[in-house]
Each structure stands twice: as C-alpha cells, then as structure tokens.
C-alpha cells in the first residue's frame with residue numbers, strides 16, 4: 001500500500017485575521033515537546049501495516065519556522081519507525097522564512113516541493129489581514145524558485161481591499177516566478193475567523209459574489225493564457241505537476257495525518273485528532289491515539305465521500321471504478337446525478353465530471369445531493385449503508 005503522510009506543525013508567529021486553523025503561538029522551546037509527541041504518534045502507527053510513505057506533506061501552522069536541526073532529528077527518527085520512501089516531499093512555507101539558509105537546509109533534508117503561502121502580493125492587503133509582508137517578496141520567490149524545481153504558490157481571492165489591480169499583481173507575480181503549481185482559493189466566508197467576525201458584525205466590507213466571480217473569471221482566463229491547466233477546483237499545474245499528496249485526498253485514498261487537528265483516512269476509518277495541544281500530549285502520554293473523533297465508514301458513506309472529493313477534480317470520477325462490485329448500479333447513480341446537477345455535469349459512459357461552470361458551484365451543488373441521500377443509500381444493501 002502506498003500512503004500519504006501529513007504532519008501538522010501548528011506554530012505561528014502571529015494570527016492572520018482570515019485564518020480559522022488551530023494554531024499555537026510559536027516558541028522554539030515548545031517545538032521539542034511537540035515533536036517528541038509527533039514521534040510518539042508515529043510509534044503507534046508503526047504497530048500497523050501502513051506500507052511505504054510515498055508522499056509527505058508538512059503543513060501548518062507555519063512549518064517553515066521548524067528549526068532545521070530539530071526537523072532533521074525528527075525526520076531521522078521518523079525514518080527509523082516507518083518505511084519512508086517519498087516521491088514527493090512538500091513543506092509549506094511563509095515568504096518571511098524564504099532565506100538562503102532555510103532553503104539550503106530544506107533541500108538537504110529531502111524536501112523537493114515548496115508550497116509558499118503568498119495569499120496576496122499586495123502588502124497593504126496582507127497588513128490589513130495581520131499577515132507579515134516582506135518588502136522583497138519577489139526576490140525571495142526568485143531565490144526559492146532557483147533552488148526548487150517544484151514550487152506551488154498559494155493565493156486567496158477576496159481578502160479585504162481586493163480589486164482588479166491586486167489580482168493583476170498576483171498574476172504578474174505568477175508570470176514572473178513561473179511556479180509549476182498554483183492554488184487560488186476563494187476566501188471562505190463561512191470560516192470562524194477574526195476577519196469573518198468583523199465582516200458579519202458589519203465592521204468591514206468584502207467584495208460581493210458577483211465581483212468575486214468577475215475577478216475569478218479573469219484569473220481563469222489569464223492562468224490558461226500562461227499555460228496552466230486547472231485540474232481541481234482551486235488548483236492549476238503545468239508540465240505534469242499535479243500535487244500527488246493532494247491527489248490522494250481527492251481520490252479518497254489512504255492517508256495518515258499526525259499532529260493536533262490532523263485528519264486521516266485509513267481503510268474505511270476516518271478520524272480527526274484533538275485540536276487541544278494539552279489533550280494531544282495527555283492522550284499520547286497514555287499511548288492512546290490522540291483522537292477527537294473516529295468513525296468506520298459504511299460502503300455507502302465511502303462512496304459518497306469518494307464522489308464528493310473526486311468531483312473536485314476536473315476529470316471527475318469513474319463511477320464503475322468507485323462502485324466496484326456494485327458497478328451494475330452505475331445507471332441508477334447517473335440518473336440521480338442528472339437530477340441534482342443537470343447541465344452542470346458531463347456524462348461519458350461511467351465517467352462523470354463537472355463542466356467548468358459546475359466546478360465553480362460545487363458547494364451549492366453538493367448541498368443539492370443531500371436531498372437524494374436516501375435514493376443513493378438504496379443502491380447499497382442495508383448492511384452496507
């Protein structure tokens with residue numbers, strides 16, 4: 001079995017106002033205790049047949065704050081416990097930490113893919129979101145690009161102060177750096193963040209949906225003109241640079257997540273770790289998995305998860321592959337999908353995918369699918385639902 005391993009590093013220097021992740025204020029001494037517990041969690045997994053780790057992703061938080069010598073020790077000990085042979089090893093980083101010393105250290109440690117959280121190239125927008133904004137952003141990105149052949153740049157569309165000029169600035173940054181992967185997310189207006197509390201209490205304004213959609217159309221057009229293929233709702237790549245680790249999520253494959261608030265999917269079990277660092281330490285101290293929740297999916301639930309995740313991909317899903325021994329139900333499932341998604345979905349034999357308009361409506365369209373849950377459930381026997 002080839003597995004994806006996600007390691008969560010929750011520490012950050014400050015809290016960006018739009019962020020609703022579980023983060024912990026950074027303090028170098030706290031990293032030792034945290035990484036000792038990550039290793040305890042790995043030792044619990046080492047008792048299972050988890051196969052070879054093929055993709056590794058260190059996300060956060062701000063993993064670029066992880067001191068190099070400590071990260072080295074962590075990786076060294078991890079490799080003594082798990083069969084570790086990654087074909088892709090991603091480290092998320094903030095532009096602030098993109099300095100020669102770090103770049104060289106990460107390269108030495110085997111990181112071969114950098115995912116840089118830019119969010120916006122405009123310092124005014126970042127400062128208003130309480131995010132650090134180095135004045136020499138382009139210089140830092142050029143340095144990172146020179147050293148790493150596989151680089152992702154992350155952006156968010158719709159932060160306070162967003163306008164056509166700021167979006168064009170982001171597109172210029174992409175053009176100047178030429179990363180082989182770009183993730184462009186919509187600001188999550190349902191998020192539980194400081195920014196959204198200000199917005200919902202009427203103290204700040206954000207762009208309306210229509211304006212965001214116009215800017216999104218501009219992004220689609222320019223990304224395409226720059227030679228990028230959109231392969232997932234928010235992800236673009238060129239030269240065959242899909243993120244292999246994220247593909248494991250979208251294909252609902254096995255992945256193990258370790259660290260606070262990390263989630264995983266292993267076999268039919270889906271779990272989420274506690275987001276409370278004290279609980280995390282306490283549970284691992286007793287040699288228990290640090291779960292907040294864990295559930296064994298029924299085959300029907302697995303099918304729905306695989307459908308939801310897979311339809312985020314531009315190429316969609318092959319229902320016959322997903323339904324496996326229930327593939328003779330493909331026509332029934334297709335009938336339901338036609339009722340829910342109508343012209344927003346393309347059907348080719350047993351394959352289904354969203355049109356480009358449908359991809360931009362996934363949230364709303366998926367809500368429609370829940371009305372047909374009973375019909376979908378009936379495809380599976382009561383034992384499987």
Ligand code: SF4
Nearest residue numbers: 012015016019060061
């Ligand atoms: S956006 Fe990233 S850097 Fe900012 S608080 Fe959240 S996890 Fe930390």
